[in-house]
Amino acid sequence: MGVLSGFFKKEGWRYLPGLVFLIANAALDVVPARLLGEAVDLMREPVIDREAVFRTLAYMVLAAVGIFLTRTVWRSFINGNARRMEMWLRNTLFTHLQTLGPDFFNHQKTGDLMAYAINDVNAIRMTFGPGFALACTSLFTGAFSIFQMGAGVNLRLALACLIPIPFLLVLIFRLGRVTRERFRRVQEAFADVSDRVQENISGIRVIKAYAQEEPEVERFESLNRNMRDTNVSMVKVSSAMSPMVTFIFGISFTICLIYGSHMVRTGQISLGDLVAFNGYLTLIIHPVQAVARVTNILQRGLASLKRYAAVVETPPTVVDASKNKHEGPLRGEIEVRDLTFHYPDGGDAALRGVSFTLRPGKTLGILGHTGSGKTTLCNLLLKLYNPARGMVAFDGVDIHDIALDTLRSGIGYVPQDNFLFSATIEENIRFYAPNASREEVEAAAKRADIYDSVMEFPDGFATQVGERGVTLSGGQKQRISIARALVKNPRILILDDSLSAVDARTEQDIWQALRGVFAGGTSGIIVAHRVSALQNCDEILVLEHGRVIERGTHEQLMALGGQYAHTARRQESGEEEEEDA
């Protein structure tokens, strides 16, 4: 598997000493049984040679210590290396995910990505650690034991006793397959239950509002029952595995008892041989049993590796400029020329022939329906996707010739979804500019009109947000996002429909502050649904299906009487307008 070559080149050598010690361990494993047999034979002599018996016993203890040492060493090497691999896999995955663009994340559920990082990585580790080791020990211990049975004791006895084993192997494979299939159904049943519970809890207000508690319990009950049934059906086969092994080995032991006794009585083998033989037969129980487990681990591991590889081999969406032709901070001039863009997964063009020029300190407004291409335009300006060469330039330098650092650190971006990290409010605001002073953080918070709200929390700026922290309203989150963008005094500010969740009054206050920012020479791109948010922009574009259908100042567009004016009139006068709509 190609994805693992990086790891094997660096760390793969550790498997070699591991394997050497493992084979030594397997060879030593059969020794105590042999020695016990010898001791038995020594004790059968009319006059017991005590010294010889004690010597045998000493060897036995020595062999035990040898087994202990070799086993400890190979386990450390192989299982330890698998843990190292686990770390490497997770790290590689995370690093790679960081290079993938929004189109990747839009098509993947977060839950699936988590499954890659936890479950799949774990399954791969199991394959290259315990699974690999189990396969090897089973193989070698089994081979050494069988060899000893045949060569060290008696070939005929060995063959007679091993007759049932191939049948057992076939049965184990079959039973293993059925168990896996039923286990899959158990997992599906569990996933169904989880999904239902999750959905139910997310929608609990609706359920309560419509007094749907009892029907919900009924709906849950059928999934619940299904979960019990699938589990019982799996147990029926899975619990048969180990007794089946015991039973069939029981046949072997019975053969050994009858045929072996006969051989002892006729003097073909000694009693000690029979004892040793019994010991060898016991030693191969585990290897045979391991067959099912190894197949299981291997299958899961390979499936996981395939999923993992698919993610890690997804080509990075955006590559950094090979040489940076833009020295130092952006000045705030944007030129977009005839920008046409298709998303990598095909479909219609998301943008067609969009052109505009934004001078430093000017503002550009963009109005359009959902799906008109507004967010795509923002994504392209931030180089989250690759526009074709020659279509987007900052300060006269093509976007592909600007280092990502220069580009993105020059733009303050406020997204539509107000994602905050589980950290303090201050850390969230400082996210953009780690070196910002406390004063700068506070100033940004004031400009985003969130300062007073923050100070109302008991811990102020040290208040924890997210999962374990306080719950913020949508409006509060938006304002913190704005403060986060403002704290670094960016030369370009992009507001991607960022004021939808604040009430009219707060919106006013924020605009007031933002006007100050723009007056200070920052260029702005403002995406909005509401005309009121756009009317002060120096130029306004109206997008529809990725095309600019109208452009101009507020006054010009109103005079034009097109889409913009229509929307504006509707929003201004509210319902009167809809009467005839």
Place this chain on the structure above:
Amino acid sequence: MPKNRRGLSRLLPFLKPQGKTLLLCLLMVLLVNAAELAKPYILEIVIDRYLTTGRPDQGLDAVWVLALSYMACVALSSGLNVTEAVMVNRMGQSILMDIRRRVFTHIQHMSMKTLDHFSSGRLITRATNDVETLNELFSDVLVNLFKDVFMLLGIVAMMLWMNWRLALVAFAVVPLIALITVLVRGRLRRNFVRLKALTGQINGFFAENMSGMRLVQIFRKEKEKHDEFDELNFGYYKAARLQVRMNSLMRPLVEVVNQLGIAILVWYGCGQIGLGTLEIGLLYAFTNYIKQFFEPINDLAEKYTTISSAVVSTDRIFELLDDETQLEDTEAGKPLEQVVGRVEFRHVWFAYEGENWVLRDVSFTIEPGQSVAFVGTTGAGKSTIISLLSRFYDIQKGEILLDGRNIADFSLRTLRQHVAVVLQDVFLFSGTIAENVRLGNHEITDEQVGQALRLACADRFISELPGGMNYPVTERGSTFSAGQRQLLSFARAIAHDPAVFVLDEATASIDTDTEALIQASVRNVSSGRTTIIIAHRLSTIRHCDCIYVLRSGRIREQGSHEALMALGGIYRKLHDMQIKDS
């Protein structure tokens, strides 16, 4: 909250009705153990009576008989083993189903006030993963625990019975095993807990970064986030490596002790055999017993982890189930029938917590069929009014009346049937569109669903979908726009034909076309019904019979749009701000 008995004893009541099954299983376990114990004994007899005495002409039939009884023991133990495992599991799964149902039902009946304090993740874990942990307890531990314990006791008894002196010698290594187990297992367990906690952290970090990846990239924080992850990942590796090392040591060490035990046994036995007080077969049987002895010990130690996580999960499950103060009884009180829709708030005071009044002395009356609106800035208490009317929360002072009767007197179920609420965040369930309109109410016919969709102006976009109203809703309706989801939730309200309709207007941006549909839809819903609109955009509510302006939990202005405009107060200001934009 009273501290009840803790731990696994809480599961006993579930086992009680299964007494007979348990007894039967126990009986089988005893038989299995007896069969297992008989196996080495048979070997002993074969060796000592027929192999060492050296009379080849005798006992061939006897060996056959013994060998076949050996086989019979094997067959008995494996057969009973399967039967017992299936029985215990069937019982266990039924109990788990019962627990799962109880947890789920409990969550359904938790009051909003309690739910506010639980993260959804915690509740989901209770109903799924915690119960799943108990699954291991039932399927793995319960099946084998008794077997292991009886096996240990059986082996000890058997050895003492066969030769007590030799038995005592054989037990010489037991303290050593105990010592190793205590020393290593404790650390191993602590490390295991740590490993689990670290997995949780990695999980959380990963989840957050996946959702926030776009931001990380835009803000060029890839390196910082990667370093953070690296540290976490390395911490996990260190704990895992310790786990590997201790495991590499622990298991082989137990095996060494096992070999050591056999060597001591043979060493002692050698002397006894020389004296003629011991026979080889017995010695050999003892080496077998010693091997059998270590298996249950290892097993029991392994099960310890399962048991301790099961204890944690049981505690967590019952902590939830025991607290009945969290519940609301939807059936308590008189059933509410035939509602005309007169809503009255009389001097209502309400706080979510303590004295943090969200509503202060709010009074108003809405006549049947009227439409009223509440406006005010964020935090003024608008949305709270909805929650109170559905009695998601109980008020501290005052009265809320429906048709002149206090809503606290009626059962929650019937009250909520008459008050339909459309929340800001519309929630759609997986299922079809029709199911989402109908929810669990099967009395609503397909025609009524269709009618509701038409009145909600949702029919146009639905007719374009394959399958129409049987079109599946996936992933909480993410394939629909915010506006479309809103229309569907109106249809839901219309279909349930409530006397009072409450709308918490969505703040999410909705494009102007859909906005128009929503307005038309609202007019359809509100015709002939008492309607309360919590407005965020003033344009929606001009036609309302009365508009209440809330500020800091008090009603500051009220009247029609024209009256309030004429008044020139807060409403006028809000209005001017939205319309004219300074």
